[in-house]
Amino acid sequence: MGTVGPGAVHLLNGLYDAKKSHAPVLAVCGQVPSAELGSDHFQEVDNDAVFRDVAEFCRTVTDPAQLPYLLELAVNTAYARSGVAVLTVPGDIGARPLSAAGPRFIAQRPETVPTWPLLDQAAHLLDGAAKVTMLVGAGAREAREEVLAVADALSAPMVLTLQGKEEIEQDNPFQVGQPGPLGNPAAQHALDDCDVLLMVGTDFPYRDWYPRGKTVVQIDVEGAHIGRRVPVDLGLVGDSAATLEALLPKLTTKPDRDHLARSRRRYETWRERQQHLADPDYEAGVAGRVRRQFDNRARAIRPAVLAAAIDRHAKADAVFTSDTGMSTVWFARFVTLGGNRRLLGSYNLGSTANALPQALGAAQLDRTRQTIGLCGDGGVTTVMGELLTVVDHDLPVKIVVFNNSRLGMVKQEQEQSGLPEFGTRLKNRDLAAIARACGLHAVRVERAADVDSAVRDALGHHGPVLLDVVTNADEIALPSAPTAAQVWGFARAKAKERIASAHDGDAAR
Incomplete structure (x- = not known):
């Protein structure tokens, strides 16, 4: 919540963080009295214009009768689009009585799973590859068991983005650390040495660290994320856990674990060198x-x-x-x-x-x-x-x-x-x-x-x-x-x- 003018503007940077992190957020902002709107009143800011880029939903309440439906629209839009909603309330409106019933909000988005033909096609690409590497991000945090099961079936080393560390990093015999500016040579080698890259719940933004000339299969709940970082041969729009659970029975287990073993050895060697720096002596x-x-x-x-x-x-x-x-x-x-x-x-x-x-x-x-x-x-x-x-x-x-x-x-x-x-x-x-x-x-x-x-x-x-x-x-x-x-x-x-x-x-x- 923010007060009129500068108080509302102070929310802007945090709301952009929410937008970029796909976090549903409702911001309620103050405004000058209705009679003063458009008069360049003290501390007046056009909130609808200021927040238009950051918000999925942005409205100014001009009458108490607009509530609760504007509040319902704001919250439901924030949930549905995993983003920011902004409601602006002029001071005189906030002081008036409200007789309407309370708002009713939708549940968050239901799980989605790609169609069976697309899952069959993904299994065909993955089964036909000698070496598969997985790139796993924040969108897979609720899919730990499914991610580990697929990595085991594919004998695939798993590169984790920074936000993918949560829930997935510990006790993971497949992970080889982070890619990119924060990462390590073992993770990059696992990416560069694969035939097929399987991306799960990640929108890792650094194009220069993606491998070149690989077959890419990408799973993401947001269809707009498919292919925007690296060219994708097959995009699967769906929740990470549900999609991997549906995909797993279609995969043929790979007995050759050389690619995984080499990647893990490189990772452990790098970690050992890093641990020397953590020694106070x-x-x-x-x-x-x-x-x-x-x-x-x-x-x-x-x-x-x-x-x-x-x-x-x-x-x-x-x-x-x-x-x-x-x-x-x-x-x-x-x-x-x-x-x-x-x-x-x-x-x-x-x-x-x-x-x-x-x-x-x-x-x-x-x-x-x-x-x-x-x-x-x-x-x-x-x-x-x-x-x-x-x-x-x-x-x-x-x-x-x-x-x-x-x-x-x-x-x-x-x-x-x-x-x-x-x-x-x-x-x-x-x-x-x-x-x-x-x-x-x-x-x-x-x-x-x-x-x-x-x-x-x-x-x-x-x-x-x-x-x-x-x-x-x-x-x-x-x-x-x-x-x-x-x-x-x-x-x-x-x-x-x-x-x-x-x-x-x-x-x-």
Whole structure:
């Protein structure tokens, strides 16, 4: 809900997040009195025009008699189209009596299944392939058993998008991690080495990471999503669970599991290398000392150490939120979404500073459930006023800050293009001190050896807490399939940064 004018406009970014995430949301906005509409009154905004792009349904109530049917239309449209509905209510209308009966809302959309001939055609394509790889996304979160059964029948490695981790990642002998900017080489190899790609409930947006020249079968509840990222040979419009359940009896089990075994070996090898970075004592060894000269001369805490500690100590039903940026990279690589863990983020819109507000919303919804906001220092400082909201409402949220004194994702994007970082530096603020000044329990961590106990204590603290961890600003997280240009770009950027740093040092002397 938002008040008149600016109060309504403040909802806009969040509503775009809802639109991009296909979340049914009703926004009720205030408006100037009816008699003042169109007069450029104080705080007057044309809500119907402002929200027209973001909303599936957008109307202004001009008479109480329009309710409840306008409210029914708004909510039913939001459910039917998995999107946003906006109702605007002028102040004088809101003050008038309402005599109509209460609204009645439809159930959410029923399950849909493709026709039998299409399922037969899909089975024919999948059975005729020597090597099948599955790309599984958020639309399959309610289809865990069906996804695993189909992967077993097809002997298929399973690449999971970030939002596909939820419900599907844990105890999954087929998964090989994420693709794309957050991903790993094993996932990319599984995609590139297949004959048929089976996409289930995913609208993964990065075209460059899709394999070329493959037969593609796509299952999605939204027909408009079929083929919009990669050319599709067969599109199946239907719910993931119901469609896979209908498809499974038609498949012939593949006894050859070499493609799956090779993909899993590559994934486990990559994970083993990554786990070294999560060891607080990594830099005490020879490899760590050598690497430190390249990417951690300040000897700051590697972000993998923090992410791995969060994974160890977070509860099995924790709700995570993560900022758009490097905190999401470390979450994707080191935190497992097993049990009943949930994940929220701005993963389709890419909003700045989303993790803290989303964590507050989740904590308000269920104060008994552990809620952990994984924030960047850029994100927290953008919405620092929300620290006061935490205190005012005593929300038991755990705020973990990857404090690298950078806009880290922007820095990495600059460097992979061969540019030295510019405009990304933030002065190293003691965010724990600021949080304490706001009335929060807060702890600052500057040594890798202290991370595990600090995370354990913070997550076990009764009530809200902010954990400010000073992490390495120069940590490089390569995408799943870095190009030669990107590798060369990093090398050139690092060389330029080293020269500039030396020049600054000479100037200071």
